[in-house]
Amino acid sequence: VTEDEIVAGIEALLSRGHRRESRSRVLLGIGDDAAVWQPSRSHRSVISTDMLVEGVHFTRAAMSLEDAGWRAMVANLSDLAAMGARPVLATVALGVAHKNAAGDTLELYRGVAQAADRYGIAVAGGDLTRSEALTISITVVGEVRPSNVKTRSGGNPGDVLAVTGELGAARAGLEGAPDALEAFRRPRARLAEGRFLAASGNVTAMMDSSDGLSTDVSRLCAASGCGARVENVPVAPAALSFARGRGEDPECFALAGGEDFELLAAIRRRAFAYLAGRFAKRFGRPLLRIGALEKEEGVRRGGQPLERSGWEHFGEKGTRLGG
Amino acid sequence: VTEDEIVAGIEALLSRGHRRESRSRVLLGIGDDAAVWQPSRSHRSVISTDMLVEGVHFTRAAMSLEDAGWRAMVANLSDLAAMGARPVLATVALGVAHKNAAGDTLELYRGVAQAADRYGIAVAGGDLTRSEALTISITVVGEVRPSNVKTRSGGNPGDVLAVTGELGAARAGLEGAPDALEAFRRPRARLAEGRFLAASGNVTAMMDSSDGLSTDVSRLCAASGCGARVENVPVAPAALSFARGRGEDPECFALAGGEDFELLAAIRRRAFAYLAGRFAKRFGRPLLRIGALEKEEGVRRGGQPLERSGWEHFGEKGTRLGG
Numbered sequence: 001v002t003e004d005e006i007v008a009g010i011e012a013l014l015s016r017g018h019r020r021e022s023r024s025r026v027l028l029g030i031g032d033d034a035a036v037w038q039p040s041r042s043h044r045s046v047i048s049t050d051m052l053v054e055g056v057h058f059t060r061a062a063m064s065l066e067d068a069g070w071r072a073m074v075a076n077l078s079d080l081a082a083m084g085a086r087p088v089l090a091t092v093a094l095g096v097a098h099k100n101a102a103g104d105t106l107e108l109y110r111g112v113a114q115a116a117d118r119y120g121i122a123v124a125g126g127d128l129t130r131s132e133a134l135t136i137s138i139t140v141v142g143e144v145r146p147s148n149v150k151t152r153s154g155g156n157p158g159d160v161l162a163v164t165g166e167l168g169a170a171r172a173g174l175e176g177a178p179d180a181l182e183a184f185r186r187p188r189a190r191l192a193e194g195r196f197l198a199a200s201g202n203v204t205a206m207m208d209s210s211d212g213l214s215t216d217v218s219r220l221c222a223a224s225g226c227g228a229r230v231e232n233v234p235v236a237p238a239a240l241s242f243a244r245g246r247g248e249d250p251e252c253f254a255l256a257g258g259e260d261f262e263l264l265a266a267i268r269r270r271a272f273a274y275l276a277g278r279f280a281k282r283f284g285r286p287l288l289r290i291g292a293l294e295k296e297e298g299v300r301r302g303g304q305p306l307e308r309s310g311w312e313h314f315g316e317k318g319t320r321l322g323g
Numbered sequence: 324v325t326e327d328e329i330v331a332g333i334e335a336l337l338s339r340g341h342r343r344e345s346r347s348r349v350l351l352g353i354g355d356d357a358a359v360w361q362p363s364r365s366h367r368s369v370i371s372t373d374m375l376v377e378g379v380h381f382t383r384a385a386m387s388l389e390d391a392g393w394r395a396m397v398a399n400l401s402d403l404a405a406m407g408a409r410p411v412l413a414t415v416a417l418g419v420a421h422k423n424a425a426g427d428t429l430e431l432y433r434g435v436a437q438a439a440d441r442y443g444i445a446v447a448g449g450d451l452t453r454s455e456a457l458t459i460s461i462t463v464v465g466e467v468r469p470s471n472v473k474t475r476s477g478g479n480p481g482d483v484l485a486v487t488g489e490l491g492a493a494r495a496g497l498e499g500a501p502d503a504l505e506a507f508r509r510p511r512a513r514l515a516e517g518r519f520l521a522a523s524g525n526v527t528a529m530m531d532s533s534d535g536l537s538t539d540v541s542r543l544c545a546a547s548g549c550g551a552r553v554e555n556v557p558v559a560p561a562a563l564s565f566a567r568g569r570g571e572d573p574e575c576f577a578l579a580g581g582e583d584f585e586l587l588a589a590i591r592r593r594a595f596a597y598l599a600g601r602f603a604k605r606f607g608r609p610l611l612r613i614g615a616l617e618k619e620e621g622v623r624r625g626g627q628p629l630e631r632s633g634w635e636h637f638g639e640k641g642t643r644l645g646g
Binding site for chain 1: 328329330332333336337349357358360362363365366368370371372373374375376378379380411412414415416417418424425428429432433435436439445446447448449450451452453454455456458460462464466
């Protein structure tokens with residue numbers, strides 16, 4: 001049984017039911033960075049959830065529990081960023097072992113609270129329970145103007161593909177690159193960048209780049225029903241020097257690393273230069289062009305198919321169902 | 324370090340931050356059945372989350388994974404019921420062991436889908452990951468008219484205390500009572516009853532009874548700043564005969580059992596008879612009077628303090644932070 005078959009099985013089970021009323025309020029369900037519903041005609045709410053398990057997603061050898069709490073929040077906030085949403089509130093369900101339950105809980109919540117404060121989201125409730133492996137499941141809710149909701153599926157052939165920052169540092173940090181440790185332990189969520197891009201009618205599709213660029217581009221293409229060529233892979237300097245020092249291909253860190261939490265956007269070709277100029281002025285960093293969407297399915301680099309890879313294997317990290 | 328100290332530590336960490344804007348949208352945070360926020364001036368959204376861990380909250384010896392999926396949904400939906408909310412959508416984060424991942428995932432989702440269908444809620448997304456102990460963390464969102472939001476804190480001395488059904492069957496089922504197994508494995512969420520009671524201005528406080536009546540009444544009293552006398556403990560017939568057969572006190576099953584998911588409401592004294600009559604007509608079952616709120620703090624039964632007990636101990640089941 002493959003991962004895709006499990007997800008298809010879940011979707012089949014869930015599509016049978018649901019009264020019409022609830023379904024009609026839910027505008028976007030499984031399959032995007034977050035789910036979208038309509039609390040009233042003029043408002044859109046967005047929700048996303050992620051579960052992190054010690055030993056699967058993080059180890060105490062690689063980061064403190066405070067870092068793990070920060071990362072868990074940022075991974076969720078990044079999904080709101082990808083929808084162009086403003087954070088409203090988060091709930092935190094936490095399972096901790098009986099041994100040192102208080103210390104572990106408070107250390108983890110310290111990181112959660114720091115991220116909540118940094119990105120202006122209220123932690124409005126949660127659940128605290130016993131679990132052998134430390135487990136943290138966060139759900140975030142955000143809001144977005146109906147006209148600004150961005151999904152993965154709106155891209156068109158000819159659109160420029162761009163990312164909000166260089167990639168690969170998180171993976172380099174995980175593997176021990178000293179000057180990439182901060183990127184790995186304390187990633188940022190591109191919330192302001194997400195809202196900026198979402199406000200532009202020339203941004204046709206958006207998602208967060210959390211599983212490695214090759215996988216992420218391939219997912220945006222699949223959702224948009226097109227393909228892409230990748231011309232430029234912006235590798236973070238810390239990953240670049242680390243990879244060279246080990247005699248490895250630096251681009252692999254960006255293409256297959258993941259967890260960088262930059263945004264990946266498709267932008268109408270004629271609007272790209274103007275939007276990138278405004279982006280650079282606003283954020284003091286360039287909006288990085290990496291390629292373009294194409295009619296032909298599949299993702300290519302230098303005319304060759306780009307292998308879809310990343311940390312996406314079930315059993316290694318997990319499968320997002322959207323939402 | 325006690326459980327209360329952990330929760331106080333979390334609240335201290337979280338109260339430091341949060342930008343004003345987000346905080347002002349969150350009308351009710353940690354401490355009630357669910358958190359409430361304001362997506363627009365005329366709407367209220369409600370969110371609640373629960374984590375269930377195999378071996379802590381359920382065992383495969385006692386129930387199938389399909390039952391566990393149903394129960395996990397109902398435990399969350401019951402929190403929406405307690406706020407008088409209508410379900411909108413749920414997200415499901417699931418951690419399963421590598422061995423039989425597909426089978427376990429689909430069996431659990433079957434129960435989730437059945438509950439979603441029964442109570443008219445859409446499952447809009449989720450996360451699927453690896454975890455040694457099967458772990459399910461569900462978050463539900465509901466909606467309620469601003470004027471109908473009920474909390475635990477609105478009760479006043481003199482109010483009648485009532486529950487929407489007899490208690491103790493879930494605990495009897497857990498302990499093996501054959502005719503209580505269904506109540507244990509397939510509890511109902513009192514959503515229609517919750518909306519009915521929430522629509523009445525004479526219902527001053529409401530919560531779900533999930534930790535045993537003695538604990539639940541004591542919590543409502545603490546939130547409302549008053550005490551209560553319990554005059555009548557309605558024990559479910561299946562729990563009654565099971566307890567008698569074992570020579571145990573049947574009331575203990577209702578007072579300390581928990582997980583019955585009935586609603587506990589405080590109702591203005593002069594309005595109780597009329598409201599109970601309408602309730603019985605609407606639902607074909609009585610609204611059961613169990614006692615009254617009193618000025619003096621503490622919960623009494625027959626003039627004696629009623630011990631606060633239930634499945635509430637950290638290390639046994641978990642601690643709700645609200646939301």
